[in-house]
Amino acid sequence: MAIDDTRLVTPAAMGAIDAAAARGGIDSFTLMQAAGAHVAAVVLAHYPDALRVVVVCGPGNNGGDGHVAARLLMQSGVAVARFGAPPKPGGDAARAFTECPGSLAPLEDWQPRAGDVVIDALFGAGLDRAVGDDVAAVIARAEATGTPVVAVDLPSGLSGRTGAPTGPCFRAEHTVTFAARKPGHLLMPGRALCGRLHLCDIGIPARLIASDDRLWRNHPGLYSDHLPVADAAAHKYTHGHLAVFSGPLISSGAARLAAVAGLRAGAGLVTVASPPNAVLTQASHFTAIMQRALGGADALADWLGDRRLSAFVLGPGFGDADKARAFTRQLADTGRPVVLDADGITAHAACRDALGAAFGGAVRLALTPHEGEFARLFPDLAKDPALSKVDRARAAAAMLNAVVVYKGADTVIAAPDGRSAINADAPAWLATAGSGDVLAGILGGLLAQAMPVFEAACAAVAMHGLAARRAGIGMTAEDLAGQVRPPDHSAADAGRT
Ligand SMILES: NC(=O)C1=CN([C@@H]2O[C@H](COP(=O)(O)OP(=O)(O)OC[C@H]3O[C@@H](n4cnc5c(N)ncnc54)[C@H](OP(=O)(O)O)[C@@H]3O)[C@@H](O)[C@H]2O)[C@@H](O)CC1
Numbered sequence: 001m002a003i004d005d006t007r008l009v010t011p012a013a014m015g016a017i018d019a020a021a022a023r024g025g026i027d028s029f030t031l032m033q034a035a036g037a038h039v040a041a042v043v044l045a046h047y048p049d050a051l052r053v054v055v056v057c058g059p060g061n062n063g064g065d066g067h068v069a070a071r072l073l074m075q076s077g078v079a080v081a082r083f084g085a086p087p088k089p090g091g092d093a094a095r096a097f098t099e100c101p102g103s104l105a106p107l108e109d110w111q112p113r114a115g116d117v118v119i120d121a122l123f124g125a126g127l128d129r130a131v132g133d134d135v136a137a138v139i140a141r142a143e144a145t146g147t148p149v150v151a152v153d154l155p156s157g158l159s160g161r162t163g164a165p166t167g168p169c170f171r172a173e174h175t176v177t178f179a180a181r182k183p184g185h186l187l188m189p190g191r192a193l194c195g196r197l198h199l200c201d202i203g204i205p206a207r208l209i210a211s212d213d214r215l216w217r218n219h220p221g222l223y224s225d226h227l228p229v230a231d232a233a234a235h236k237y238t239h240g241h242l243a244v245f246s247g248p249l250i251s252s253g254a255a256r257l258a259a260v261a262g263l264r265a266g267a268g269l270v271t272v273a274s275p276p277n278a279v280l281t282q283a284s285h286f287t288a289i290m291q292r293a294l295g296g297a298d299a300l301a302d303w304l305g306d307r308r309l310s311a312f313v314l315g316p317g318f319g320d321a322d323k324a325r326a327f328t329r330q331l332a333d334t335g336r337p338v339v340l341d342a343d344g345i346t347a348h349a350a351c352r353d354a355l356g357a358a359f360g361g362a363v364r365l366a367l368t369p370h371e372g373e374f375a376r377l378f379p380d381l382a383k384d385p386a387l388s389k390v391d392r393a394r395a396a397a398a399m400l401n402a403v404v405v406y407k408g409a410d411t412v413i414a415a416p417d418g419r420s421a422i423n424a425d426a427p428a429w430l431a432t433a434g435s436g437d438v439l440a441g442i443l444g445g446l447l448a449q450a451m452p453v454f455e456a457a458c459a460a461v462a463m464h465g466l467a468a469r470r471a472g473i474g475m476t477a478e479d480l481a482g483q484v485r486p487p488d489h490s491a492a493d494a495g496r497t
């Protein structure tokens with residue numbers, strides 16, 4: 001493919017790219033022809049038995065793409081009916097409208113028939129508010145009759161920036177987008193509303209598809225240069241020593257999951273540090289993983305004198321919030337990388353700023369909140385409806401000088417400098433108790449091997465998804481931990497969506 005399919009471009013940045021293309025002498029009407037041709041091709045390929053293609057057209061260039069597709073489908077012998085409002089005169093859309101034979105009926109005239117396929121060319125990148133009642137009625141009719149929808153650029157009603165609907169929104173079976181994916185194609189619920197996404201090259205040169213967004217889909221290009229290398233002369237300490245803090249007996253399994261995952265992710269040694277009364281139980285589970293009884297702060301201070309301890313995971317099943325805060329402060333003082341997950345995150349809900357201050361300087365803190373944990377630590381960000389998940393993760397990362405792995409079906413990884421990635425290809429069966437503990441362990445294992453934090457987080461999220469695919473549907477978190485493998489340098493593009 002001629003285009004860079006890893007970069008995500010906001011609708012605003014896409015506008016700037018269009019302008020740059022125009023300055024470079026690329027004719028915008030030619031781009032519209034290419035866009036409409038891709039839409040027509042997707043419809044022909046996926047709905048060969050359609051009895052009628054219904055093209056609903058908006059007033060802007062999204063509608064223009066629809067008129068082009070309508071004309072090309074007619075030329076292919078397909079029955080086509082167009083509904084909508086004519087474009088304003090003078091632009092590309094008006095020219096596309098004029099070049100398409102046949103009439104344009106008002107939107108409300110569309111009565112669904114068996115065999116209809118809808119091309120949604122109402123609004124794309126220009127959508128900036130909730131759709132009107134006439135469009136909402138069309139969306140409702142398509143939904144009620146189960147009429148298949150092919151969306152041009154984005155399902156109308158979906159924000160390309162946030163992935164959130166602005167009001168009523170089409171649910172497409174296919175979405176045909178151009179030049180670059182927008183964040184709303186990957187962020188939930190946008191990803192689900194798009195159906196299958198087709199990213200099409202319409203002739204905008206790859207060098208122009210750049211932006212200041214520093215936003216990608218998660219893919220190996222983000223981290224492969226930083227993966228730990230297998231060195232023939234290595235010994236176990238070369239691969240780092242990960243420490244995982246266990247909670248009390250009753251919740252000690254979470255640390256075990258993290259520890260196994262960390263070892264499998266390639267850490268040379270992993271030690272689980274448990275409250276003294278949990279050690280015996282932990283011992284009955286472990287062979288390769290080491291154990292340490294750890295009471296309070298003094299015992300931790302002694303242990304931290306071992307410079308070979310190279311990374312820490314604190315939070316899975318940890319419980320005691322006071323202890324979590326005190327230990328975190330001691331870990332921060334070591335200058336070594338720390339993963340805070342679960343209870344390790346919640347424990348800092350009332351002292352977020354102090355956490356950020358403790359981890360000033362070079363980035364060495366990673367936080368792995370799910371939605372609920374994120375809202376506990378960042379209620380201000382979680383409540384702001386104007387922010388996308390990427391905006392939230394970025395703001396949180398900047399606030400705490402930490403890499404934030406904001407988990408979910410659309411996990412966002414964000415660094416304090418703004419670099420961000422959306423991971424959109426993890427299987428849904430990852431949503432099982434304990435799977436987050438495994439992710440924290442993988443990340444700890446990579447940090448123990450001295451990977452930089454953002455790159456390690458991107459790699460860990462990808463490895464987590466791959467392990468889930470290996471474990472298969474119905475897996476438990478134990479199965480998942482057992483399927484973690486050290487990162488594969490030769491891996492094909494694992495982040496492909
Ligand atoms: N990327 C590329 O290189 C190429 C892009 N191409 C295509 O161009 C598309 C972007 O086109 P676009 O900028 O004209 O915007 P589009 O989505 O048609 O909206 C038009 C106008 O609608 C209005 N409006 C907005 N929201 C509304 C609402 N809820 N309810 C009612 N009205 C609403 C608003 O106007 P207003 O009413 O505010 O004056 C807005 O300006 C892009 O998605 C792709 O399909 C291709 O042609 C090939 C090259």
Ligand SMILES: Nc1ncnc2c1ncn2[C@@H]1O[C@H](COP(=O)(O)OP(=O)(O)O)[C@@H](O)[C@H]1O
Nearest residue numbers: 370407408409427428430431433434435436437
């Ligand atoms: N629908 C989904 N599709 C893909 N991955 C998911 C989905 N839902 C959750 N996940 C992933 O599963 C993991 C669950 O972690 P978490 O919520 O912390 O669970 P637990 O606390 O039980 O370990 C996260 O890595 C999250 O990104």
Ligand SMILES: [K+]
Nearest residue numbers: 120123152154
């Ligand atoms: K659309």
